[in-house]
Amino acid sequence: MTTAAVIVAAGRGLRAGGCLPKQWRRLAGRTVVERTLAIFDAHPRVDGIVLVVAEDDLDRARALGLDRRATLVTGGAERSASVLAGLAAVDADRVLIHDAARCGLPPEIIDRVLGALDTAPAAAPALAVTDALWTGADGKVTGLQDRSGLWRAQTPQGFHTAAIRAAHQAHGPGAADDVAVALAAGLDVAIVPGDERNFKITEPGDFARAERELAAMDVRTGNGYDVHRFGDGDHVMLCGVKVPHGRGLQGHSDADVGMHALTDAIYGALAAGDIGRHFPPSDQQWKGADSRVFLAHAAGLARDGGWRLTHADVTLVCERPKVGHHADAMRAALAEVMGIEVERVSVKATTSERLGFTGREEGIAALATATLVRP
Numbered sequence: 001m002t003t004a005a006v007i008v009a010a011g012r013g014l015r016a017g018g019c020l021p022k023q024w025r026r027l028a029g030r031t032v033v034e035r036t037l038a039i040f041d042a043h044p045r046v047d048g049i050v051l052v053v054a055e056d057d058l059d060r061a062r063a064l065g066l067d068r069r070a071t072l073v074t075g076g077a078e079r080s081a082s083v084l085a086g087l088a089a090v091d092a093d094r095v096l097i098h099d100a101a102r103c104g105l106p107p108e109i110i111d112r113v114l115g116a117l118d119t120a121p122a123a124a125p126a127l128a129v130t131d132a133l134w135t136g137a138d139g140k141v142t143g144l145q146d147r148s149g150l151w152r153a154q155t156p157q158g159f160h161t162a163a164i165r166a167a168h169q170a171h172g173p174g175a176a177d178d179v180a181v182a183l184a185a186g187l188d189v190a191i192v193p194g195d196e197r198n199f200k201i202t203e204p205g206d207f208a209r210a211e212r213e214l215a216a217m218d219v220r221t222g223n224g225y226d227v228h229r230f231g232d233g234d235h236v237m238l239c240g241v242k243v244p245h246g247r248g249l250q251g252h253s254d255a256d257v258g259m260h261a262l263t264d265a266i267y268g269a270l271a272a273g274d275i276g277r278h279f280p281p282s283d284q285q286w287k288g289a290d291s292r293v294f295l296a297h298a299a300g301l302a303r304d305g306g307w308r309l310t311h312a313d314v315t316l317v318c319e320r321p322k323v324g325h326h327a328d329a330m331r332a333a334l335a336e337v338m339g340i341e342v343e344r345v346s347v348k349a350t351t352s353e354r355l356g357f358t359g360r361e362e363g364i365a366a367l368a369t370a371t372l373v374r375p
């Protein structure tokens with residue numbers, strides 16, 4: 001069963017004001033639409049993304065450097081027309097239709113909607129109305145409205161693709177949202193719990209609220225430390241790079257001490273044990289293993305948990321080999337394995353002033369930190 005996300009970003013954001021449509025404005029350094037895209041991009045159960053933008057914004061959208069999994073489509077004058085254009089480009093069994101303007105979406109809502117779709121034809125997140133409701137006119141309360149059974153609708157709203165596509169084609173313009181379209185087509189819609197953080201940026205003050213929410217993001221740092229002793233050999237593996245040297249490092253795997261420290265740093269940030277727990281040295285299948293397998297596993301575990309690996313820093317401690325001119329190749333190798341930009345990866349080296357076991361060139365030590373962020 002495959003799943004696509006249609007992210008509608010073709011509105012003009014008139015209520016939010018400002019000189020750019022709200023989804024193209026920046027929040028703490030990144031545009032609203034980039035933040036929304038990143039949430040779906042990082043979700044392990046989303047196989048493809050269709051981003052729907054206004055014709056006037058096509059250049060901005062192309063400048064995002066969209067991932068190969070994302071397709072760009074031009075939207076319409078109404079939200080429902082934009083959704084229909086997005087649905088035409090979907091090639092998946094199920095579809096999640098989401099407002100770009102809801103960039104604080106917690107990834108677990110995606111799981112809830114997809115979980116409900118296993119048994120329901122449609123599912124959407126919502127929050128029960130908790131305030132009293134009034135009717136009013138001319139600045140005065142004119143009556144009371146029963147709030148029981150009332151919900152505040154959110155997105156992503158999830159459907160089986162063929163059914164919602166047919167429903168939209170039959171409906172025509174004027175739908176408040178995709179649940180309205182589904183109901184008009186006779187589909188049952190399951191409600192799953194929404195989240196206050198998943199509010200839609202609509203009014204000017206919502207930008208300040210979104211900034212506050214971002215400041216409250218879950219940020220975790222893990223550290224890792226590893227040592228391997230020198231033995232016979234003509235090279236060492238350091239951070240994924242084969243460095244010629246008069247001696248080799250000993251170990252059960254390829255003894256890539258830098259990669260091991262970084263793998264442990266990620267496990268540490270996840271509070272998920274250490275490399276020995278996931279890849280026991282007693283297990284013969286890891287004998288001589290390429291350490292990229294370990295690092296890829298830790299990075300995958302982070303991604304599956306909805307975490308973004310925003311920074312990794314490795315320090316190698318050795319007198320020799322000299323690491324400096326290999327550092328950029330090491331950064332590139334680590335970045336590739338972790339699936340992040342090379343600018344987010346640092347590799348540096350120091351000696352221990354000929355003191356201790358590294359100073360006596362008995363082995364190499366490595367320290368690493370990894371930073372994970374989850375909205």
Ligand SMILES: Nc1ccn([C@@H]2O[C@H](COP(=O)(O)OP(=O)(O)OP(=O)(O)O)[C@@H](O)[C@H]2O)c(=O)n1
Binds near residue numbers: 200
């Ligand atoms: N023709 C439209 C209108 C809206 N949307 C998208 O639908 C989402 C929810 O709509 P809303 O908050 O109403 O956005 P705008 O229409 O941009 O806002 P406004 O009504 O204030 O102009 C937004 O991500 C918006 O970009 C869209 O793709 N195409």
Ligand SMILES: C[C@](O)(CO)[C@H](O)COP(=O)(O)O
Binds near residue numbers: 153176202
């Ligand atoms: C789809 C929606 O986000 C559900 O709450 C909403 O209906 C679209 O935005 P609008 O503010 O109602 O135009």
